Amino acid sequence: MIEGQTGTCAIGVMAKAPQAGRSKTRLCPPLHPEEAAALSAAFLRDTTETIAIAAKSAPITxxxxxxxxxxxxxxxxxxxxGTHLLLADGSSPMPEGVSGFGRCLLHAIHGMLDAGHTAACVLSSDSPTLPSALLIQAAEILMAPGDRAVLGPADDGGYYLLGLKAPHAAMFADIAWSTGSVADATRARAQSIGLELVEIAPWYDVDDAASLEVLLAGRDGDAAPCTMAAIDRLGLRSRLRQAAAE
Structure with a gap:
C-alpha cells in the first residue's frame, strides 16, 4: 500500500516491456522491429512524464x-x-466473459483500487502526445462523490483511458478487443449496469502506419520530447516521405 493514497486517483499506463518483435508490431512495416521497440520505449517515457505533470495539479498517483x-x-x-510498478498480466482469477486484453485491464484496476486509491484509470501506452489536461479532468470527474466511469475515446473506435471507482467487471466482459467497436461496447456495458459514464475529449493512438503519419504531422498535444527525439534519431520523417514518393 502506498502512503497517502486515500483520496487519490491512480492512473496506470498499460506498459508492455519494449522488445523487438513484440512491441508495436503493427508499425512493422514501415518500421523494423528494433525501431518499433525503441519507439515503444519512448512512448512509455513520455506517457509517464505526462502523468507526473498531471499529478502536480490533481491528486494523481x-x-x-x-x-x-x-x-x-x-x-x-x-x-x-516516481512511477509505481504494478503487475497487470491478467493472471489473477477473472469473472466469466473477461478475456484477452480485458484480463490485463481489470487486473490493473483491481491492483490500483486494492492499494487504497479512491479511483483508478487504465491508460493507453500508444498516445505519447496526450494532453495532461485530459488526465487532470478525468481525475477530477472521478474524485467527485458518487459512482461513475470516465471514458476517453480514441479516434479508431477504441479508448485511450477508462477510469472507475469500483472494479466493475462488466466493463471488460465480452469485448472484441483491438477492433473499432471497443468504445461503443464499453458504453453499452455501462448502460447495462446503470453506471454513469462521463466522456472526455477523444485523442488518437499511434498503432499503425496511418496513425504514425498523424504523429509525424505534429497534431496538437503535449510535446512528447522522448518520442520526437526517437523519431529524429531513427530518421523516420525522411524515410516515410521517401517511401510515399516511391
Missing part, C-alpha cells in the same frame, strides 16, 4: 501496469521518476 511478469527492470528504465 502514477503507475505502470506492466507485463509480462519478470520484466520489471526492462520496463522501469523507461519510466518517469
Amino acid at each position: 502514477p503507475y505502470a501496469a506492466y507485463a509480462p511478469a519478470g520484466s520489471e527492470a526492462m520496463v522501469a528504465r523507461h519510466l518517469a521518476e
Whole structure:
C-alpha cells in the first residue's frame, strides 16, 4: 500500500516491456522491429512524464501496469521518476466473459483500487502526445462523490483511458478487443449496469502506419520530447516521405 493514497486517483499506463518483435508490431512495416521497440520505449517515457505533470495539479498517483511478469527492470528504465510498478498480466482469477486484453485491464484496476486509491484509470501506452489536461479532468470527474466511469475515446473506435471507482467487471466482459467497436461496447456495458459514464475529449493512438503519419504531422498535444527525439534519431520523417514518393 502506498502512503497517502486515500483520496487519490491512480492512473496506470498499460506498459508492455519494449522488445523487438513484440512491441508495436503493427508499425512493422514501415518500421523494423528494433525501431518499433525503441519507439515503444519512448512512448512509455513520455506517457509517464505526462502523468507526473498531471499529478502536480490533481491528486494523481502514477503507475505502470506492466507485463509480462519478470520484466520489471526492462520496463522501469523507461519510466518517469516516481512511477509505481504494478503487475497487470491478467493472471489473477477473472469473472466469466473477461478475456484477452480485458484480463490485463481489470487486473490493473483491481491492483490500483486494492492499494487504497479512491479511483483508478487504465491508460493507453500508444498516445505519447496526450494532453495532461485530459488526465487532470478525468481525475477530477472521478474524485467527485458518487459512482461513475470516465471514458476517453480514441479516434479508431477504441479508448485511450477508462477510469472507475469500483472494479466493475462488466466493463471488460465480452469485448472484441483491438477492433473499432471497443468504445461503443464499453458504453453499452455501462448502460447495462446503470453506471454513469462521463466522456472526455477523444485523442488518437499511434498503432499503425496511418496513425504514425498523424504523429509525424505534429497534431496538437503535449510535446512528447522522448518520442520526437526517437523519431529524429531513427530518421523516420525522411524515410516515410521517401517511401510515399516511391
